[in-house]
Amino acid sequence: xxxxxxFCTVARGAEVIGERWTPLVVREMLCGSTRFNDIHRxxxxxxxxxxxxxxxxxxxxxxVKRVTATPGAPAxxxxxxxxxxxxxxxxxxxxxxxxWIGSRLRRGQLDVGFLMWDIRRFVQxxxxxxxxxxxxxxxxxxxxxxxxxWWLVIDDxxxxxxxxxxxxxxTLVVESSVLAxxxxxxxxxxxxxxxxxxxxxxxxxxRDARDFWxxxxxxxxxxxxxxxxxxxx
Amino acid sequence: xxxxxxFCTVARGAEVIGERWTPLVVREMLCGSTRFNDIHRxxxxxxxxxxxxxxxxxxxxxxVKRVTATPGAPAxxxxxxxxxxxxxxxxxxxxxxxxWIGSRLRRGQLDVGFLMWDIRRFVQxxxxxxxxxxxxxxxxxxxxxxxxxWWLVIDDxxxxxxxxxxxxxxTLVVESSVLAxxxxxxxxxxxxxxxxxxxxxxxxxxRDARDFWxxxxxxxxxxxxxxxxxxxx
DNA sequence: CAGTATCCGATGCGATACTG
DNA sequence: CAGTATCGCATCGGATACTG
Numbered sequence: 001x002x003x004x005x006x007f008c009t010v011a012r013g014a015e016v017i018g019e020r021w022t023p024l025v026v027r028e029m030l031c032g033s034t035r036f037n038d039i040h041r042x043x044x045x046x047x048x049x050x051x052x053x054x055x056x057x058x059x060x061x062x063x064v065k066r067v068t069a070t071p072g073a074p075a076x077x078x079x080x081x082x083x084x085x086x087x088x089x090x091x092x093x094x095x096x097x098x099x100w101i102g103s104r105l106r107r108g109q110l111d112v113g114f115l116m117w118d119i120r121r122f123v124q125x126x127x128x129x130x131x132x133x134x135x136x137x138x139x140x141x142x143x144x145x146x147x148x149x150w151w152l153v154i155d156d157x158x159x160x161x162x163x164x165x166x167x168x169x170x171t172l173v174v175e176s177s178v179l180a181x182x183x184x185x186x187x188x189x190x191x192x193x194x195x196x197x198x199x200x201x202x203x204x205x206x207r208d209a210r211d212f213w214x215x216x217x218x219x220x221x222x223x224x225x226x227x228x229x230x231x232x233x
Numbered sequence: 234x235x236x237x238x239x240f241c242t243v244a245r246g247a248e249v250i251g252e253r254w255t256p257l258v259v260r261e262m263l264c265g266s267t268r269f270n271d272i273h274r275x276x277x278x279x280x281x282x283x284x285x286x287x288x289x290x291x292x293x294x295x296x297v298k299r300v301t302a303t304p305g306a307p308a309x310x311x312x313x314x315x316x317x318x319x320x321x322x323x324x325x326x327x328x329x330x331x332x333w334i335g336s337r338l339r340r341g342q343l344d345v346g347f348l349m350w351d352i353r354r355f356v357q358x359x360x361x362x363x364x365x366x367x368x369x370x371x372x373x374x375x376x377x378x379x380x381x382x383w384w385l386v387i388d389d390x391x392x393x394x395x396x397x398x399x400x401x402x403x404t405l406v407v408e409s410s411v412l413a414x415x416x417x418x419x420x421x422x423x424x425x426x427x428x429x430x431x432x433x434x435x436x437x438x439x440r441d442a443r444d445f446w447x448x449x450x451x452x453x454x455x456x457x458x459x460x461x462x463x464x465x466x
Numbered sequence: 467c468a469g470t471a472t473c474c475g476a477t478g479c480g481a482t483a484c485t486g
Numbered sequence: 487c488a489g490t491a492t493c494g495c496a497t498c499g500g501a502t503a504c505t506g
Contacts, residue, residue, distance in 0.1 A: 004257060005278050007342045007415055008351075009454045010323060013330030014256045020235060020478080023247045036488055045238050047480050052489060062333065074488060082333040089329060090243055092322045097246030100295065100315040109240045118241075182240055221242045253498085269468055280500055285469060307468060 001057065016061050017086060021046050025054050026083065027090050029064070031121060034076040041117050058083070091220070098187070098221035099228045105188070110178045112140055112147045115185060120152065120161040122217035128154055129211055135168050136212070139175040154215075172204035172212055187222030188229065234290065249294050250319060254279050258287050259296070259316065260323050264354060267309040274350050291316070324453070331420070331454035332461045338421070343411045345373055345380045348418060353385065353394040355450035361387055362444055368401050369445070372408040387448075405437035405445055420455030421462065 004011040028042030058064040063083040134154040151162040180199040183189040237244040261275030291297040296316040371383040384395040413432040416422040
């Protein structure tokens, strides 16, 4: 563990949550993930051994509480009150990043799995047309073989993300480069303009296509990003 | 530099200011230090080469602006707008630490130089009796030889910290263990109670001694700390 | 004072493999 | 699925010495 050797509480706080990867682990838990592998989806580049180590440390300092419902059941990781109070800090950091990190996305930052996981999480359920099962296929021609095709299934208020064809009638097919959809998600580009530019193509009923952009969420920081870019221009 | 390889702005922000030592360097600059060695006083355990490296990085990402008034003059480091906007984040982290880091101060976290530097910075000038030159000697019998004795000189709205006897009449002498004064500073202990317990001794005119605790500031997070400890008890 | 250059050692952490 | 164990490299950063 980091030891700054200072009594200042900024230092002591930074020792706990400033360690490499830790803020992202906390972010993931703030978004609601409680299972080890779910958390890991939010930080896929982190090795599982390191994630386990960080979770132990966070438990030790009282940010995370490890819960095992019944013996033998898989553990769940929950934020404590202290952990929950990190929310404003992590959010502020995200907004700061959205506002001040100017550079375009680098190639190495693109990750379809992470993007889709994020999208799944923030589907605007109350904006989804009710009483219908909706199946959207996402196609990313430039992604690696295994990540080229995803299905988002929304039904009765629940959202599922599949990597295997559910074999149902498709409501929509969304085809895009990884970059284009990511930039829409982050607020770097406008969805309508990107469709205009033919960098995203949506196939399906016109009404469903229009609805799509309503219930598809955006990153929590997209508004800030958008505003920052607008101000600059 | 850290590279999380994620488009999320929390990650991209953390890449910039989540690196080891960086939040403390920013904290120091938010407190007003602009010269290399002044900044270094706030992070004395950091090597100068590493500090230089971090400052370069911060300049590169637009958090710090390096300014040389006249050629040959020593450089000054100023926070940019982006840097200034880190203030709420750093402060929030400090308050979080004050509230949730339960452990007592460890021996290795004590540092008289850092404490006195902090004290000097936050003297409540408007609470200091006017029209008088005030010289306070601080004695720390348990400190290392070179750090046993300090002088705080307040005059005409300016505060100086000396390590050599200014050779003037002393208004007050404050004698304390490093721990005791540090804990008063951080809000872990009450000043009056600590004096009662004879762990701090003040010599001088009664009125000056009473005034002392009024113009001596406390850490910016002491209130939060105090409240957290009170709640627990 | 205000840093830079160099060296070298600790360790953080990634990759891989393995277990219940 | 939910992790643990082990290995080995890279790099981070501390110490020291040096410069204008």
